[in-house]
Amino acid sequence: MSADSRIERRFAALKAEGRGAFVAFVTAGDPDPETALELLKGLPAAGADLIELGMPFSDPMAEGPPIQASSLRALKAGMTLTKTLETVRAFRQGEADTPIILMGYYNPIYSYGVERFVADAREAGVDGLIMVDLPPEEDQELCEPALDAGLHWIRLATPTTDDQRLPVVLNKTSGFVYYVSIMGITGTKAVPIDHVREAVARLRRHTELPIAVGFGIRTPEDAAAIAQTADAAVVGSSIVNAIKAELDADGKAKPGLVAKVLAFVESLADGVRGNRAA
Amino acid sequence: METLNTYRAGPDEDGHFGIFGGRFVAETLMPLILDVERAYDAARRDPSFQSEYDYYAKHYVGRPSPLYFAERLTEELRKGAAADKGAKIYFKRDELNHTGSHKANNVLGQILLARRMGKTRIIAETGAGQHGVATATFCALFDLPCVVYMGTTDIERQAPNVFRMKLLGAEVRSVTSGTGTLKDAMNDALRDWVANVENTFYIIGTAAGPHPYPAMVRDFQSIIGREVREQLAEAEGRLPDAVVACIGGGSNAIGLFHPFLDDTAVRIVGVEAAGHGIPTGEHAASLTGGRPGVLHGNRTFLLQNDDGQIFDAHSISAGLDYPGIGPEHSWLHEIGRAEYVSATDAEALAAFQLCSRIEGIIPALEPAHALAHVQKLAPQMGRDEILVMNMCGRGDKDVFTVANALGVELSGS
Known part of the structure; x- marks a missing residue:
């Protein structure tokens, strides 16, 4: 692993601190590019240890209604993959340490051009990729070019990934593993804590990589419980819902949106920080 | 494929027709997609599967x-x-x-496969309602619960088929995401499948989707x-x-x-x-x-x-x-x-x-x-x-x- 990996440095530091990480998800450009950038810039100070930044897509097939809606808001506000990379570049001007992982679907990247994308993403300050619709069977598409360009490739493991398949999923995974806590889409079911405990224990038998858990983590209490078991807790839909709650009737950001959403993010981060990792 | 001097050999084992096809799905679905592929491979080599298909094709579909x-x-x-x-x-x-419509040819094949795999719940997407009606029909015949995803726009312009599906005992779920047409119905069917992967078989209505669907639907x-x-x-x-x-x-x-x-x-x-x-x-x-x-x-x-x-x-x-x-x-x-x-x-x-x-x-x-x-x-x-x-x-x-x-x-x- 490369010495200049923000993700590895961050997990090592948190391990030394003895706590799990808090990963905040927002969609790039939601509700509009300017507000979203301001929000993004405020996330580290609000306590986000890592940032998962959604690349808007018209047909996000693994997302529930909250993130679908946030993706469409961003697209409606003129967001594109080019602008997402510009957002990361602007974020990096004031923030050198907090890792940014882009999450999304393959088509916008395929349309942009894979080689050009991995080079531009690396240059903009992206640290890793989470691609929902690229299983190991399609590694030659983007996984291999991304790893070659020095990006981390964070794979999703799910309740349906059995012991036989787990090595296939973990092969070429780098940075950390993202465990999807439920069978289903984002923002629908509550995280089943007991199941997650078993699943994380199972994953640890197969990998040394840090394990993040996401899907269904909504409250500071959920986040705290997950960060005790796993190495990181990812919260997405409830942050996105906090954004939605601060939109006016025309879907425009109300004054004070950024402060209110960051206050919610802070409460999630406090939940994680108040608890020591096992 | 061309080296075999035939256009009919595709797809390759990873589901590719040239650069097209493949398996671009979420990890949650991947093990199931591989299961469907294995089950279909076994079924099409099994003469009893073919004769069951032929029986219903002749006596029920009217072929x-x-x-x-x-x-x-x-x-x-x-x-x-x-x-x-x-x-x-x-x-x-x-x-x-x-x-x-021709949709019955495909639904018959897939529902027989779903039964072989022990799946107890069927989902489908529909645009015109033809595939939804065919799926609801075979679910009635084989006594399987059926959920059909259909865009709100299509529900409006294909009202007779919506009523038909309900008569046949299917639940028609209205899809409001996007513009409420076929692509959005397919998104929501995939979302349902991810959440119910253990007991549910997704009968895709067209020769698209992840491998093995394009080849399987084509074969039927x-x-x-x-x-x-x-x-x-x-x-x-x-x-x-x-x-x-x-x-x-x-x-x-x-x-x-x-x-x-x-x-x-x-x-x-x-x-x-x-x-x-x-x-x-x-x-x-x-x-x-x-x-x-x-x-x-x-x-x-x-x-x-x-x-x-x-x-x-x-x-x-x-x-x-x-x-x-x-x-x-x-x-x-x-x-x-x-x-x-x-x-x-x-x-x-x-x-x-x-x-x-x-x-x-x-x-x-x-x-x-x-x-x-x-x-x-x-x-x-x-x-x-x-x-x-x-x-x-x-x-x-x-x-x-x-x-x-x-x-x-x-x-x-």
């Missing part, structure tokens, strides 16, 4: 469907043609299948083309000169085309929906107006903007209103084995009326697109040439839409 010489249409199109022109036109009558639909070969051999003692079918996702078309792919003298023509016209941007012609991309589990031609965001398709026909196309068609287009053209809403409406009036067959709006192209193609072909068009669905479901388009008010509509 083989007739191959009908459309004599009056042939004469009509000869009127405007040169003296030696005007091909002999045959209709493959798949609209006579139980449930009113190929009964169309195989019957045409046999029936035409009996009627005319030879192969057709051209085969024509409409294309949304392309399942009826690939079913007609596939058995003829290696007969390179047979001209293969797919007709996409041009909606208000390709230049207006309001159409559903993925090959004519799109470019390769990845959606719904496969790489194929898609209607999309410069940023790779998927456009909503437009067609008067809900069944063709899809921004993608099955990956095998994308490949056949790219290598040039099949040609793909388009017909507008207006052309399809005219063909719909012509066929009703002079053949006494009210076609669905989907094959009315194929028919619109037949009206152009047949007069250019020789009198001794034979054209076979797949009449893949009947038009009962469309009478309200057509009346509306023609400005006729039907009471109770």
